[in-house]
Amino acid sequence: MGSNSKSRSSSKSIVSDCFDSKTMAVVSHKGYEVQKKLGAGAFGTVFKAVNRKTNQLAAVKVIALDKMSKNSREKFLPREIETTINSRHPNLVQVFDIFRANHRLYIFMEFAGNGDLTGFIRKHNGLKIRLACGWFLQASNGLAYLHGTLYTAHRDIKPDNILLSEKWVAKMSDFGFAKESFDRSSRRVLLSSTFCGTLPFECPQILEHKPYDAFKGDIWSMGVTFFIMFHNKFPFNYRDGSKAMLKQHYDYPGHIRSKYERKLPHDANRLCEDMLNPDEGKRCSVKELVSNSYIKNNS
Known part of the structure; x- marks a missing residue:
């Protein structure tokens, strides 16, 4: 008492x-x-x-x-x-x-009655395919609205910032680093020179301190999140610092494939590699995420 x-x-x-x-x-x-x-x-x-x-x-x-x-x-x-x-x-x-x-x-x-994605992943040591695809598609739909309607990049995507509602719906949150990154008059992407985010989720361009496409930076972070959903671990070892992590980024796709622990369908691994392509020009877009047949068929 x-x-x-x-x-x-x-x-x-x-x-x-x-x-x-x-x-x-x-x-x-x-x-x-x-x-x-x-x-x-x-x-x-x-x-x-x-x-x-x-x-x-x-x-x-x-x-x-x-x-x-x-x-x-x-x-x-x-x-x-x-x-x-x-x-x-x-x-x-x-x-x-x-x-x-x-x-x-x-x-x-x-109010996110079921906490964040990180807590759920840790508790269950990774997600089953249908659950991972369902929540990933929901988060991608939210991101597609940010990118396509608000012309805004999130710039700090990670499982901590994907919340689960009382009805188990995934919702993207925490827009502290969000920025409109598109010039509507010229219809051109505005490169970002603010190197923000969370280290394990940062794309190579941020680590190299090069002006980068923040929309493609979000896709990289989604790729890291997608990998964590299935494997309950990071695809890159960030504890040795950014230089060591960059080396892993550019060992593409060999490094990512060496980290796969679960035997997933080829289409799942292919999508992960498309998001984690160090060449941002070849990295997929959010439109490709929400239209991906593997994700849609398994969510």
């Missing part, structure tokens, strides 16, 4: 640190009740909340603006907000409400 009481007290303390009385009044006026902390990152904390009017669960991302660098606050945050607001697709996490108070930004969004 004492332990549970301390836990509830600690949870209330964490909530009060991010929601003062005035902010909580705004939250309550919008119909929400904040329940508990779900996790924390460098710039903010995520809470679970419920809409009292509809009983719909929500995740509340609280971003501490005063803990962000000026560059992050003025460059990356506005892009994240814009992408988040404009993302209206069943395979992208939806935002319900956003407001700012006390040097913090409060983003109310869909």
Whole structure:
């Protein structure tokens, strides 16, 4: 009894640190009740909340603006907000409400009742073919909307950022590095010179610090994610640093094939290799992912 009481007290303390009385009044006026902390990152904390009017669960991302660098606050945050607001697709996490108070930004969004893809993969030591193809197709559909409708590259795709809803639908999330990467007037891709993302998922061009096609960078990250879905391990050893990983990237396709642990159909391995082609000009597009017959027939 004492332990549970301390836990509830600690949870209330964490909530009060991010929601003062005035902010909580705004939250309550919008119909929400904040329940508990779900996790924390460098710039903010995520809470679970419920809409009292509809009983719909929500995740509340609280971003501490005063803990962000000026560059992050003025460059990356506005892009994240814009992408988040404009993302209206069943395979992208939806935002319900956003407001700012006390040097913090409060983003109310869909609640992922079944966690992220990373947790599920680890728990089950990889996914069965139909499940992997189904979730991969759903994530690809969300990415196709980002690329084709919003002309925006995600730039940080990984299983951690693919969430699973209460109905087990895969939804892409976390648009902190998202950027519109297409000039609509000239109809040309705008090469990116911001070398962002997460090391094991970064394409060769990012590791080499060369201006790169961010849309094709997303495809590379999808390829790493696809490999992890089946094998529950990374296709490239990132622990030895970027130079060693680059060497593995360019040992194509020999290195990838040497890492296959499960006997998968040729079409599955071929798709993986098409996404992980170090030549971004030969790397497949998101249109090819959503139209891939192997993925569609097995999802």
